[in-house]
Amino acid sequence: MSDYEQAVFISYAWGEETHEREAIVNQLDRSLQKRGLKIIRDKRDLGYKGMIRQFMERIGEGDCVIVVISDKYLRSKNCMYELVEIAENRDFTQRIFPIVLSDAKIYDATDRIQYLIHWEQKKAVLNEQMRNLSDLSNITGITEELNDYDRFRDEIDKLVSLLKNMNTLSPDIMRNSDFQQLYDAIVERTSSTWTKSQDVNTQPPAKKERKIMDPITLAAAATALLSPFIKKAGETAAEKLGEKLPDALGKVWNAIANKSSAVTDAAGDLAKNPDDADNEVFLKKQLQKALEKDQDFARLLTELIEEAKKDSAINIGGDGVVANNNSVAVGNVNISGNVNGGFSIGNNNQPKK
DSSP states (O other), X not given: OOXXXXXXXXXXXXXXXXXXXXHHHHHHHXXXXXXXXXXXXXXXXXXXXXXXXXXXXXXXXXXXXXXXXXXXXXXXXXXXXXXXXXXXXXXXXXXXXXXXXXXXXXXXXXXXXXXXXXXXXXXXXXXXXXXXXXXXXXXXXXXXXXXXXXXXXXXXXXXXXXXXXXXXXXXXXHHXXXXXXXXXXXXXXXHHHHHHHHHTTTSOOOOOOOOOOOHHHHHHHHHHHHHHHHHHHOTTTGGGHHHHSOHHHHHHHHHHHHHOHHHHHHHHHHHHOTTOHHHHHHHHHHHHHHXXXXXXXXXXXXXXXXXXXXXXXXXXXXXXXXXXXXXXXXXSXXXXXXXXXXXXXXXXXXXXX
């Protein structure tokens, strides 16, 4: 096992050297290093021209991560990326060692909700700015950031609720004891996990398992992706929809069609009567039922939708899809593709002016 794999990471929001955040991180860094722990922090260890996103993902995979929670941390896109990456790997509560600073408003719901509002606003502003673009091609970096905002909004309440329920001790107690409690907890964790890792170091590392979307979210996402194509395809083409979709979406549709005749029947009803909003709702409900009955199907559909994000013809971001190929961003869902020719469709639920 390499020294890097045995390191303890620190995830925190940078500040001025005189600020509480920086002061407490500097103190715990010195305290734990003098006890023999290898400490990794980006300010020191990332290096000139280091790849920031890859470094944050490495923090997310760390076995021991000290997370210094502050108001700035919960509003920082880099810090939140690290936190959700940590959470998406195994044993979140066992691998993190939180220190909650006084300005982090996590203990009351009326305060916590401000962080949700913050990320909703960030997402809304970027979505609105994207709608002003006349050409939506070559914006992978922008849609990646939009996806991140969406991810932070979805995860922050759950993660902060976990943190508030952990007995983290106050920063003053930590500092007055020279972080002895923190050190003891890390040693307890590492004495078992690092020993186990050394026993199996000849085996290849386990692949990170992607978190499965819940059935409601997954059904809504798949319906948002597919329903514009189903409506455009029409009754006669619905049964061969998979052949007419972009490759990534074709795989999504084929997986659904092969799984549930009830869903394909609902899709047929939507193709026959595309203006009937109830048909789209019924399609989503049938898909949700199929997903609730079969975890393997939910896992497969999650993977396929994630793969669709990588399709160069379709950029999935925010509440739905932002499509390339000369489409126009309208509403929350925008899809471009080829169903009997090129087309572009916006959200049917957009309010009329």
